[in-house]
Amino acid sequence: MNPEGSLSSTGSLLAVAVGCAAAAIWLLLPRGESGARERAARRFGMLLGAVSLSLFVATGHRLGGIGEEMVFLVVSLVAVVAGAATVVTRSPVYSAIWFALALAGVAGVLLVLGAQFLGVATIIVYAGAILVMFLFVLMLAQPTGMASYDRVSNEPLLSAVAGAVLLGLLTLFIGRLSAGPAACCDPPSKAAAVAGSPAAPVAPEPTPAVDPLAADHVARLGGELFGRHLLAVEAAGVLLLVALVGAIAIVSRTPPAERLDLAAQRLGS
Amino acid sequence: MTPSALVLNGLVVGGMLFAIGLVGILARRNLIVMFLSAELMLQGVSVSLVSWSRHHGDWGGHVLVIFVLTVAACEAAVALVFVLQAFARTGRLDAAAWQSLRESNLPRSIDRELPASDAEALTFPHLTPAGIEPEADEDALLEREHV
Numbered sequence: 001m002n003p004e005g006s007l008s009s010t011g012s013l014l015a016v017a018v019g020c021a022a023a024a025i026w027l028l029l030p031r032g033e034s035g036a037r038e039r040a041a042r043r044f045g046m047l048l049g050a051v052s053l054s055l056f057v058a059t060g061h062r063l064g065g066i067g068e069e070m071v072f073l074v075v076s077l078v079a080v081v082a083g084a085a086t087v088v089t090r091s092p093v094y095s096a097i098w099f100a101l102a103l104a105g106v107a108g109v110l111l112v113l114g115a116q117f118l119g120v121a122t123i124i125v126y127a128g129a130i131l132v133m134f135l136f137v138l139m140l141a142q143p144t145g146m147a148s149y150d151r152v153s154n155e156p157l158l159s160a161v162a163g164a165v166l167l168g169l170l171t172l173f174i175g176r177l178s179a180g181p182a183a184c185c186d187p188p189s190k191a192a193a194v195a196g197s198p199a200a201p202v203a204p205e206p207t208p209a210v211d212p213l214a215a216d217h218v219a220r221l222g223g224e225l226f227g228r229h230l231l232a233v234e235a236a237g238v239l240l241l242v243a244l245v246g247a248i249a250i251v252s253r254t255p256p257a258e259r260l261d262l263a264a265q266r267l268g269s
Numbered sequence: 270m271t272p273s274a275l276v277l278n279g280l281v282v283g284g285m286l287f288a289i290g291l292v293g294i295l296a297r298r299n300l301i302v303m304f305l306s307a308e309l310m311l312q313g314v315s316v317s318l319v320s321w322s323r324h325h326g327d328w329g330g331h332v333l334v335i336f337v338l339t340v341a342a343c344e345a346a347v348a349l350v351f352v353l354q355a356f357a358r359t360g361r362l363d364a365a366a367w368q369s370l371r372e373s374n375l376p377r378s379i380d381r382e383l384p385a386s387d388a389e390a391l392t393f394p395h396l397t398p399a400g401i402e403p404e405a406d407e408d409a410l411l412e413r414e415h416v
Contacts, residue, residue: 021285025289025292029292029296056281056285060278060281061274061275061277061278062274063274063275063278064274068275072275072278076278076282079282079286079312080282080285080286080289083285083286083289083290083309083312084289086289086293086302086305086306086309087289087290087292087293087296087297087302087306087309092299092301092302092362095299095301095302095305096301096305099305099308099309102286102309102312103312106286106312106315106316109279109282109316110315110316110319112275113275113276113279113316113319113320113323114319114323115319115322115331115334117331118315118319118331118334118335121335121338122312122315122338125338125341125342126308126312126338126341129342130308130341130342130345133345133346133349134301134304134305134345134349137301137349137352137353138301140353140356141301141352141353141356141362147299147361147362147363148380149298149299149361149362149363149364149365150298150299150302152298152380153296153297153298154295154296154297154298154364154365154378155295155296156296158295159291159292159295159296160292160296162291162292162295163288163289163291163292163295164288166284166287166288166291167284167285167288170280170281170284170287170288171281171284174277174280174281174284177271177272177277177280178271178272178277220328221328221331221332224328224331224332225332225335228332229332232332232336236336236339236340239339239340239343240339240342240343242343243342243343243344243346243347244346246347247346247347247349247350250347250350250351250354251350251353251354
């Protein structure tokens with residue numbers, strides 16, 4: 001097997017996939033069209049998106065077991081497809097609902113990656129609290145019917161190209177990672193740095209500290225959080241308080257002149 | 270040490286989510302959809318952080334994602350307050366309604382051809398108004414054994 005040849009063919013497949021993804025997003029974004037043209041563009045965009053996703057799946061790395069692979073495939077497809085639908089849907093309410101589905105997919109990906117607490121926290125905090133807040137504001141602020149600015153985009157072609165360039169660079173970099181680092185760029189391992197002798201040959205750590213199947217996963221995460229990162233936790237608490245007070249202060253602000261009038265009325269009565 | 274296949278796939282998924290969110294925040298004009306796209310970018314970063322955390326066998330990525338969640342909650346609260354205030358002033362959730370804040374040397378963006386409203390394409394479910402008796406079909410009533 002020729003690794004050089006397989007690498008370059010994978011690279012060209014990925015380039016085709018990224019190009020298809022950009023074209024699909026461009027076709028699916030609202031561009032102020034309507035009627036049969038829009039429907040045809042959306043259908044073609046969905047087809048291109050499916051082609052792009054299947055190419056990404058084909059170039060993906062094979063996991064160990066078929067079960068793990070299928071689970072990862074399903075949750076990541078849900079996350080990416082629902083994320084794309086969030087961006088291209090005309091109605092902002094449907095957009096928020098698609099975002100909830102994308103969150104479910106992301107939570108699944110986190111679970112497969114061994115972050116149990118984060119997967120559950122994503123569902124509770126994002127889908128349970130933040131998304132509901134978004135929906136509240138949408139219901140408060142959405143004018144009747146579909147607004148005209150939901151059916152047009154700022155520079156859809158340039159945006160899609162920018163996204164494609166970023167995605168292409170990222171996949172290129174990740175592909176190089178999988179090819180293995182050159183000897184010059186091998187990062188010094190942690191144990192070697194601790195021992196103070198970077199030249200000493202150190203075997204790679206056989207047992208990583210993050211064991212996804214450990215019974216005390218959350219307990220260890222909590223120990224890390226309230227041990228090494230205690231100050232950051234305190235700062236995050238202060239940040240939450242400041243955001244709460246700031247939000248209330250902004251939303252309940254009345255102009256100073258009116259406030260004086262109100263105070264005068266209260267004093268007079 | 271070459272990352273495992275799962276880590277690499279996780280990185281690709283994170284990158285895709287980030288790129289999709291970037292396209293959304295650049296292209297869409299609805300303020301709320303722009304914020305949803307920003308949250309999507311945060312999700313992509315979270316997936317990448319957890320992947321690297323798994324690769325290095327370190328808790329740092331997990332802890333960072335917890336702080337990302339915290340900051341996202343704060344950001345959503347403050348940003349939605351700003352959106353509400355902007356809506357109260359202009360009556361629209363349009364980012365282009367605030368283009369008077371642009372740099373003085375930039376041209377004004379004008380919507381050349383806004384699409385006509387295709388209200389007939391939207392089909393909403395129709396609910397029977399409460400308190401009003403629905404019209405009964407006389408023939409159907411007669412056909413029943415018990416009314």
